Amino acid sequence: MKEFLSKIHLVEDNILEEYLSCWTEYSVPKNTIMTWKGDTERYMYFVLDGIQKSYYINKDKEHIIAFTYSPSFSGIPESFLNQSPSNYFLTTITDSKFLRISFKKHQELMSKHRSIETLFRKATEFLLSDTLNRYYELMAFDIETRFRNFTSRSPHLLQMVSHKDLASYLRIDPSNFSKLLGAVKI
Structure with a gap:
């Protein structure tokens, strides 16, 4: 996690160590709903x-x-950041292991250390940029281009996630997804 965060923004070692010491391990079995629609995300x-x-x-x-999936953040970001009810669900597909931090502790450390606040401002900027790029891709590209882009970014998911879920993510009819899987060289 330290390496992951350092790629976003460099934080002084002692401050980063203090921040990381507040994260705790958390494990969840596969097919578990971690956050329900209407719940407020209490952890990142x-x-x-x-x-x-x-x-x-x-x-x-x-x-x-x-x-x-590793290495990345998970949760319902807007629910966590705004402490508002989630509009959707977060579920484990496989057995999952995390580090997690509470909203209260996260806010406390951002208030205490400007560099932690800057780190998460930059992380939020990356999330916004990625979200807008995904929205653009869904609206501007045909299904084959969306499929090719996805398989170049995350080819391992083809073996680990149901094709029905992947088709939904790409906004492709499942039968067209199967055709693309057979026709497009990955």
């Missing part, structure tokens, strides 16, 4: 192992928003 997670998905349900169908 750093994925050590496993895969998770964020999704909402409309007309009894899951619509995948994001996958998280």
